[in-house]
Amino acid sequence: MEDIVSLCKRRGFIFPGSEVYGGLAGTWDYGPLGLLLKRNLENGFYKTFVDGREDMYAVDASIIMNPKVWEASGHVATFADPLIEDTVNHKRHRLDHLLEDAGIDVKGLTLAKMQALVKEKGLKSPDGNPLGEARMFNMMFSTHVGPVTDDSSVAYLRPETAQGIFTNYKNIVDTIYPDLPFGIAQVGKAFRNEISPRDFVFRSREFNQMEIEYFCDPKDWEILFEAWVADYHAWLESLGLPREKTHDLEVPDEDRAHYSKRTIDIEFDYPVGRKELMGIAYRTDFDLMNIQKASGRNMEYIDKHSKAKLVPHVIEPSIGTERLIMAVLCSAYAEEGEGEDKRVVLKLPEELAPYKFCVSPLLKNKPELVEKAREVFNLLKQKYGFVTWDDNGNIGKRYRRQDEIGTPKCVVVDFETLEDGTVTVRDRDTMEQVRVEVANL
Numbered sequence: 039m040e041d042i043v044s045l046c047k048r049r050g051f052i053f054p055g056s057e058v059y060g061g062l063a064g065t066w067d068y069g070p071l072g073l074l075l076k077r078n079l080e081n082g083f084y085k086t087f088v089d090g091r092e093d094m095y096a097v098d099a100s101i102i103m104n105p106k107v108w109e110a111s112g113h114v115a116t117f118a119d120p121l122i123e124d125t126v127n128h129k130r131h132r133l134d135h136l137l138e139d140a141g142i143d144v145k146g147l148t149l150a151k152m153q154a155l156v157k158e159k160g161l162k163s164p165d166g167n168p169l170g171e172a173r174m175f176n177m178m179f180s181t182h183v184g185p186v187t188d189d190s191s192v193a194y195l196r197p198e199t200a201q202g203i204f205t206n207y208k209n210i211v212d213t214i215y216p217d218l219p220f221g222i223a224q225v226g227k228a229f230r231n232e233i234s235p236r237d238f239v240f241r242s243r244e245f246n247q248m249e250i251e252y253f254c255d256p257k258d259w260e261i262l263f264e265a266w267v268a269d270y271h272a273w274l275e276s277l278g279l280p281r282e283k284t285h286d287l288e289v290p291d292e293d294r295a296h297y298s299k300r301t302i303d304i305e306f307d308y309p310v311g312r313k314e315l316m317g318i319a320y321r322t323d324f325d326l327m328n329i330q331k332a333s334g335r336n337m338e339y340i341d342k343h344s345k346a347k348l349v350p351h352v353i354e355p356s357i358g359t360e361r362l363i364m365a366v367l368c369s370a371y372a373e374e375g376e377g378e379d380k381r382v383v384l385k386l387p388e389e390l391a392p393y394k395f396c397v398s399p400l401l402k403n404k405p406e407l408v409e410k411a412r413e414v415f416n417l418l419k420q421k422y423g424f425v426t427w428d429d430n431g432n433i434g435k436r437y438r439r440q441d442e443i444g445t446p447k448c449v450v451v452d453f454e455t456l457e458d459g460t461v462t463v464r465d466r467d468t469m470e471q472v473r474v475e476v477a478n479l
């Protein structure tokens with residue numbers, strides 16, 4: 039994990055947020071290469087699950103929503119994690135994580151049971167001090183909307199993008215008239231005031247989600263649920279995650295979110311352990327019924343053909359971009375060779391690689407080579423966009439630099455190019471080199 043975190047920083051993928059001021063826990067900034075990777079992933083999500091299908095639509099809703107949204111959704115009352123305080127230095131910790139770190143399985147444990155275990159096992163804080171009383175801590179970030187900062191102006195930054203979809207369900211039904219089943223996707227920021235952010239971007243306070251709410255007739259939910267699980271496994275594999283490293287966890291009743299009747303978490307074997315990458319939940323009609331009750335607006339769907347009315351049920355595949363980026367990087371990262379020949383290589387699928395090509399002149403002090411290489415660069419840049427230029431150091435070093443950021447092909451213009459119009463194309467994974475005519479690149 040440390041190698042990957044260090045590569046991310048060294049090569050401009052991900053930096054600690056506000057680093058110049060000592061950082062801000064749980065926040066991360068994307069550098070140029072990280073942003074390209076993130077865009078490629080999110081574009082791939084749209085391509086696979088929205089553009090590639092006939093039953094999917096996408097929205098981009100506000101991050102700050104009417105606080106009634108979070109009252110109706112149950113987040114104000116229940117979106118909380120167990121917190122416990124060090125009685126000496128008053129640092130706050132996530133109680134379930136402390137227990138887990140002490141080797142205790144916390145699945146299904148109530149707050150009271152966890153507190154009892156602290157006493158029973160004589161558990162201390164990470165600084166070795168006694169721990170106080172445990173309590174639940176709501177994870178929503180609050181702010182005030184408008185110039186008055188009292189209780190009437192409180193609003194929350196969304197802790198999930200899902201509610202931006204549910205609150206627009208009726209707008210979409212009334213403007214697009216989709217047939218059931220249909221889905222609405224949203225990609226965007228979510229915020230959670232995590233008690234203890236950790237494991238690089240895995241648990242951040244500001245992160246991105248790619249979520250789908252798939253509206254269906256309740257009689258079809260089981261088949262559709264299985265289909266979504268299969269579709270996501272296929273997508274994850276296409277992103278380079280080995281199937282043997284992803285695992286379906288049937289989340290037991292006592293551990294499911296308040297809105298779910300069935301959840302499968304797809305876990306991934308990260309270097310820091312097997313952890314939740316994403317979840318697929320059967321949210322029933324929980325959200326639409328709550329909105330109907332709280333807003334007084336009818337959430338029924340009227341079938342165009344039979345005129346039958348129903349409040350659709352929902353299957354929700356939800357994945358965090360950061361957790362996916364971590365899984366993609368961990369799957370792609372390899373160290374190969376020894377001594378002088380040692381290289382670090384990111385074997386990213388081509389569609390995810392920040393740059394598709396690197397173009398170089400063999401020697402940077404030969405103007406005729408540089409001019410020709412510029413021509414090739416412009417040609418590829420026009421066609422593919424994601425192309426980089428590197429004329430620093432010797433060719434071997436350039437290859438190593440590009441391997442480390444996952445560039446699939448390096449194109450080198452040399453003296454032969456000037457004679458016969460061919461360039462060397464070097465493959466990242468096999469390291470094989472072939473001569474290709476510029477016109478056929």
Ligand code: GAP
Nearest residue numbers: 198200240241242245315316317356357358361
């Ligand atoms: N709308 C459902 C929902 O938000 P969730 O399991 O709380 O469900 C969905 O979150 C996904 O969002 C997770 O599976 C994970 O990929 C990502 N996620 C959640 N909390 C996160 C955090 N603090 N940092 C990074 N990603 C997070």
